[in-house]
Amino acid sequence: MLVEKRGGPMQPVSDQPLRYRGQKLVRGIGILLLLGCGTLLVLGLTVFARRLHGTEFIFYWGCCFLLAIATMLVALYDLFKVNRASRQTRRQLYREQFLSPELMAKLRDKRQP
Numbered sequence: 302m303l304v305e306k307r308g309g310p311m312q313p314v315s316d317q318p319l320r321y322r323g324q325k326l327v328r329g330i331g332i333l334l335l336l337g338c339g340t341l342l343v344l345g346l347t348v349f350a351r352r353l354h355g356t357e358f359i360f361y362w363g364c365c366f367l368l369a370i371a372t373m374l375v376a377l378y379d380l381f382k383v384n385r386a387s388r389q390t391r392r393q394l395y396r397e398q399f400l401s402p403e404l405m406a407k408l409r410d411k412r413q414p
Contacts, residue, residue: 319386327379334372341365 345353345361353361396405 317390319383319390321382321386324379324382327375327382331372331375331379334368334375338365338368338372341368 341361342365345365349361400408
């Protein structure tokens with residue numbers, strides 16, 4: 302199946318990047334979380350290193366740890382969504398390439414009770 306890109310020639314579906322709804326939002330949140338975690342790490346090892354003692358130390362690094370866990374969860378969510386989009390694209394390509402219209406009609410008739 303060919304898909305038209307904006308202002309460009311038609312390209313096969315397999316050449317299109319995998320996309321899902323909300324992908325930009327999920328990746329934006331992941332980048333912000335990663336930047337926040339990196340900033341806390343650098344600040345904790347340099348600027349706040351002498352000030353963090355006792356409960357402050359535990360609270361600060363606990364927050365950094367939770368931010369890192371949140372980043373990993375967002376990355377896993379993105380991974381699952383991309384995997385799902387890949388599976389759907391693969392199925393669509395298989396149907397388009399290997400299943401004739403007659404065979405599709407037969408399969409539909411068998412599925413309906």
